[in-house]
Amino acid sequence: MAHVHVILNQKGGVGxxxxxxxxxxxxxxxxGGAPDxxxxxxxxxSxxxxxxxxWWSERVGDGLPFDFxxxxxxxxxxxxxxxxxSAQHVFVDTPGWLDLAEDDGADPxxxxxxADALRAVLSNATDVIVPVEPEPLGFQPTQRTVERVVKPRGLPFRVVINNWDPRDGKADLEQTRAFVEGQGWPLARTVVRHYKLHTRASADGLVVTQxxxxxxxxxxxxxxFRLALEVGLAAIPKPARKPRTKNAKNAKKKVTA
Ligand SMILES: Nc1ncnc2c1ncn2[C@@H]1O[C@H](COP(=O)(O)OP(=O)(O)OP(=O)(O)O)[C@@H](O)[C@H]1O
Ligand SMILES: [Mg+2]
Incomplete structure (x- = not known):
């Protein structure tokens, strides 16, 4: 079974x-394992x-290191x-959608x-990654995303601060961290910094490994790479369980005795 990671935030343009x-x-x-x-x-x-x-993946073309x-x-x-x-990890890019229905207890x-596509994906998700930018404007849509869409489904999730420019100083970053932690939400320690290279990457037809x-x-x-390590993306898949024979049971006893 592949792990399905859904990248979700109601706010557009957060990464x-x-x-x-x-x-x-x-x-x-x-x-490893090139798609071709x-x-x-x-x-x-997507x-x-x-x-x-x-559009981005088409610009990368044959060199794309994963299936799109x-x-x-x-x-x-x-x-x-x-x-x-064959898939071990599936990453789902979702739209920034504008309106959630009124909070009347129904499916927002x-x-x-x-909405149907998102429901289908979430019904199958292993976890959710919620990008936020370090700016207070994004707090409310992020709160709606987490509290009304992610948590009611019982899905594990993690908020990731993206697009922080160290030249802007730490005030917005700290405020964003305080907001996320104040909500009691898990926050990735890794902050994805702002680099012009990322902004240009889709037009240049490049992914980060290129x-x-x-x-x-x-x-x-x-x-x-840090973020992937932190969220455990390269975790070794569990080996298939071998049927236990009587001898295998005895052998295990000896080793642990
Ligand atoms: N860490 C970063 N450094 C520099 N530019 C970034 C970074 N993250 C995102 N961007 C740029 O910000 C813009 C929005 O990012 P992106 O398209 O990934 O957001 P999105 O959440 O998918 O938006 P939408 O809701 O419209 O689909 C893009 O131009 C992207 O290149
Ligand atoms: Mg997008």
Whole structure:
């Protein structure tokens, strides 16, 4: 079964596509298995009908180190993401959607194709990654996302601060951390910093593992490797359980005696 990581925040422009594509890239870099060799272990899926990720992946072209699928209208496929043969990790890029229904206890995602796609994906999710930018404007939509969409489904989640520019100082960063921790939400220690390279990457047709070898590029890349390490993306899959024979039981007893 593949792990399905959904990158979600009601707020637009917080880095959902950037995180989905680049977490897929670093995970694929570590796990190996180029898509053209068949059976790639990492798949990125976009359910954003107008998303930038598909355009981005097309610009990267043959060098894309993972499989990319645009699937906003494939509900059956979305509900079966964890069963993609060969995949170990699936990253789902979601749209920034504007309105959630009134808080009347009903499903806040409401009606429509985008809501159906999101429901299908969430029904299949292993966990949710919630990017936020270090600015108070994003707090309310993030709160609605976590409290009304993620938590009621009982999904494990983690908030990740993205696009922090160290040149802006630490005030906004600290305020954002305090907000997230004040809500009692798990916060990644890794902060994905702002780099011009990331902003240009989609137009340049690059994912983070394809950046150059200069200092800035290495720093930009480091944030994604750190984040992947922190959220355990390269965890060793559990070995298939062998049927226990009588002898195997005895052997185990001897070793532990
Ligand atoms: N860490 C970063 N450093 C520099 N630029 C960034 C960073 N993260 C995101 N960006 C830029 O910010 C913009 C918004 O990011 P992105 O498209 O990933 O957000 P999104 O949440 O997917 O947006 P939408 O809701 O519109 O789909 C893009 O131009 C992207 O290149
Ligand atoms: Mg996007």
């Amino acid at each position: 959902k596509s950037t995180l989905a594509v680049n977490l897929a890239a670093v995970t694929a870099d570590v796990l 060799a068949g059976q790639p272990p990492v798949v990125a899926v 359910i954003d009908p107008q998303g930038s990720a598909v 699928v645009q699937a906003h209208d494939d509900l059956a496929g979305l509900a079966a993401l964890s069963r993609i043969p 995602l409401g009606k429509g194709a985008a 950046y150059g070898a200069n200092r800035v590029a290495l720093q930009a890349r480091e944030d994604f």
